[in-house]
Amino acid sequence: MADEKISRSRTFFGEEGVAGFTHRAFTKAMGFDDEDMQRPVIGICNTASDLNNCNRNLTEVAQAVERGVWQAGGFPLTFPTISLGEIFLNPTSMLFRNLAAMDTEEMIRAQPIDAVVLLVNCDKTTPAALMGAASADAPTIMVSGGPMLSGHFQGQTLGACTDCRRLTAEYRAGELDEDTYKEIEDGIVRSTGHCMVMGTASTMNSLAEALGIALPGNGAIPAPDARRLRLAEASGRRAVALAESGTRMSDIVTREAFENALALLAALGGSTNAVVHLPAIAGRLGIDLPLSLFDEISQRVPIIANMRPAGAYQMEDLFHAGGIPAVMRQILPHLHGDALTVNGKTVAENAEGAKIYNEDVIRPLDNPLQPEGGISLLQGNLAPDGAIIKHSCASEHLMHHRGRAVVFNGFADLQARLDDPDLDVNENDILVLQNAGPVGGPGMPEIGNFALPRKLLQQGVRDMVRISDARMSGTAFGTIVLHVAPEAAIGGTLALVQDGDEIELDVPNRRLTLHVDDTELDRRKAEWTAPDPQYTRGYGKLYLDTVNQAPLGADFDFLRGKDPVQATEQPKF
Numbered sequence: 001m002a003d004e005k006i007s008r009s010r011t012f013f014g015e016e017g018v019a020g021f022t023h024r025a026f027t028k029a030m031g032f033d034d035e036d037m038q039r040p041v042i043g044i045c046n047t048a049s050d051l052n053n054c055n056r057n058l059t060e061v062a063q064a065v066e067r068g069v070w071q072a073g074g075f076p077l078t079f080p081t082i083s084l085g086e087i088f089l090n091p092t093s094m095l096f097r098n099l100a101a102m103d104t105e106e107m108i109r110a111q112p113i114d115a116v117v118l119l120v121n122c123d124k125t126t127p128a129a130l131m132g133a134a135s136a137d138a139p140t141i142m143v144s145g146g147p148m149l150s151g152h153f154q155g156q157t158l159g160a161c162t163d164c165r166r167l168t169a170e171y172r173a174g175e176l177d178e179d180t181y182k183e184i185e186d187g188i189v190r191s192t193g194h195c196m197v198m199g200t201a202s203t204m205n206s207l208a209e210a211l212g213i214a215l216p217g218n219g220a221i222p223a224p225d226a227r228r229l230r231l232a233e234a235s236g237r238r239a240v241a242l243a244e245s246g247t248r249m250s251d252i253v254t255r256e257a258f259e260n261a262l263a264l265l266a267a268l269g270g271s272t273n274a275v276v277h278l279p280a281i282a283g284r285l286g287i288d289l290p291l292s293l294f295d296e297i298s299q300r301v302p303i304i305a306n307m308r309p310a311g312a313y314q315m316e317d318l319f320h321a322g323g324i325p326a327v328m329r330q331i332l333p334h335l336h337g338d339a340l341t342v343n344g345k346t347v348a349e350n351a352e353g354a355k356i357y358n359e360d361v362i363r364p365l366d367n368p369l370q371p372e373g374g375i376s377l378l379q380g381n382l383a384p385d386g387a388i389i390k391h392s393c394a395s396e397h398l399m400h401h402r403g404r405a406v407v408f409n410g411f412a413d414l415q416a417r418l419d420d421p422d423l424d425v426n427e428n429d430i431l432v433l434q435n436a437g438p439v440g441g442p443g444m445p446e447i448g449n450f451a452l453p454r455k456l457l458q459q460g461v462r463d464m465v466r467i468s469d470a471r472m473s474g475t476a477f478g479t480i481v482l483h484v485a486p487e488a489a490i491g492g493t494l495a496l497v498q499d500g501d502e503i504e505l506d507v508p509n510r511r512l513t514l515h516v517d518d519t520e521l522d523r524r525k526a527e528w529t530a531p532d533p534q535y536t537r538g539y540g541k542l543y544l545d546t547v548n549q550a551p552l553g554a555d556f557d558f559l560r561g562k563d564p565v566q567a568t569e570q571p572k573f
Contacts, residue, residue, distance in 0.1 A: 068236020266373025271474025280553025
């Protein structure tokens with residue numbers, strides 16, 4: 001617990017002279033009075049946007065939070081920050097995650113709030129808000145908007161965007177006609193909320209429970225369910241308590257909390273994007289999360305949540321089976337049960353009353369979906385600083401595979417040549433995509449799960465080994481090696497791979513090897529030239545100049561660490 005309570009609003013409203021006079025007068029202009037200004041001010045950071053379909057319901061969620069704040073004697077004031085929607089942003093939402101984190105941090109820092117409620121949902125809004133809040137280190141609680149309802153088509157349960165990819169592959173292969181494809185499009189995304197499979201949004205909003213920064217239930221309550229609003233209301237009440245106690249985010253989100261999150265990530269078979277986002281959040285708190293720790297925990301914690309894309313069920317099913325608290329109860333032997341959470345209880349206390357209503361959705365530890373967590377760290381001369389693979393969603397026959405490289409030197413090259421009937425490629429080859437990392441992408445786009453060549457799809461091929469320095473959506477599947485570091489655009493070994501080189505993927509032994517001798521690689525490195533930067537001004541240039549590599553979370557180098565807000569930290573009028 002923090003020794004010093006934060007009372008920034010009292011400093012703000014209680015200042016002498018013209019500063020305090022104007023602070024109070026302009027607040028009264030909004031219809032509030034002196035009694036309101038005596039209450040703890042709870043800032044509600046709202047990422048609602050009409051250009052972010054996942055976050056459309058956050059305006060209503062904010063109203064529920066406000067009710068809870070008023071009930072507990074607080075003074076709620078809602079403010080907007082950047083909203084990052086996967087579907088609408090170009091070239092990739094990840095390019096703007098750090099910008100959104102800066103926005104969140106500075107708004108918490110600059111405004112006279114005693115605690116903050118983070119309203120998030122879509123993939124990057126959650127880590128961005130947590131990164132910014134971690135650096136500001138004020139009393140903090142997070143509330144997500146929840147997963148959407150499952151899609152349906154002719155008796156099938158569909159999940160976005162796992163089935164978006166699967167069915168598009170069938171369409172490209174000629175197995176689905178255009179009318180059927182269009183009909184599926186009409187019913188696969190049928191409510192507000194984030195993707196309903198165990199994609200990145202589901203993963204990050206679930207991990208918030210293990211981090212202790214969200215109330216139990218945050219991860220799985222469906223977006224349209226009234227219990228989502230009741231959770232939000234309870235979070236508003238709790239925010240007031242956090243403000244009054246002065247409990248900072250760093251008091252909750254500790255090293256032990258991150259280890260709990262890694263254990264839950266393994267048990268859920270969660271998204272590879274967590275391997276970028278969690279180190280970025282941890283770095284803001286001065287906590288190191290090496291890739292080796294992800295791998296170590298993944299090897300001892302099995303997947304017990306039977307969730308797509310690794311398993312069979314979706315977020316609605318997980319909620320009705322007991323939700324994240326029930327999963328955490330099952331894996332409690334692998335957790336720091338004494339870790340504190342924002343409701344004032346420990347992880348073990350929160351899990352104690354959880355019930356499991358469907359043991360096929362939430363498996364016992366002795367009958368897991370898979371014996372290990374879903375993500376493996378790979379190392380070797382092709383990835384000196386590491387790469388990852390979500391082996392839980394990969395093809396068993398490709399877990400140890402040696403093949404000939406077919407190289408694409410960027411996304412434009414991939415688009416131009418992938419479906420060329422004359423492309424020299426067969427199903428045993430390994431597809432390599434360069435220049436798609438943090439610098440090369442730019443922004444490390446979710447293109448690591450790029451499609452297979454059309455001519456191979458038409459031959460019945462549905463998976464091949466694909467290697468890149470890019471990311472992939474948590475909803476995706478396939479034998480896909482990601483986050484290769486150092487990336488190609490800064491001269492990593494990936495940049496030196498040429499057509500015809502032999503590459504070996506050995507997941508059981510965690511190896512990724514380019515079978516080219518060091519002398520030849522040195523020759524190629526001497527001839528290598530960096531690609532031209534894609535930005536020469538503005539935010540894009542700031543990004544290219546300061547972004548770290550994937551193992552450090554692709555955060556900006558100057559943003560690591562925290563600078564806690566202080567009670568007297570107020571501008572003078």
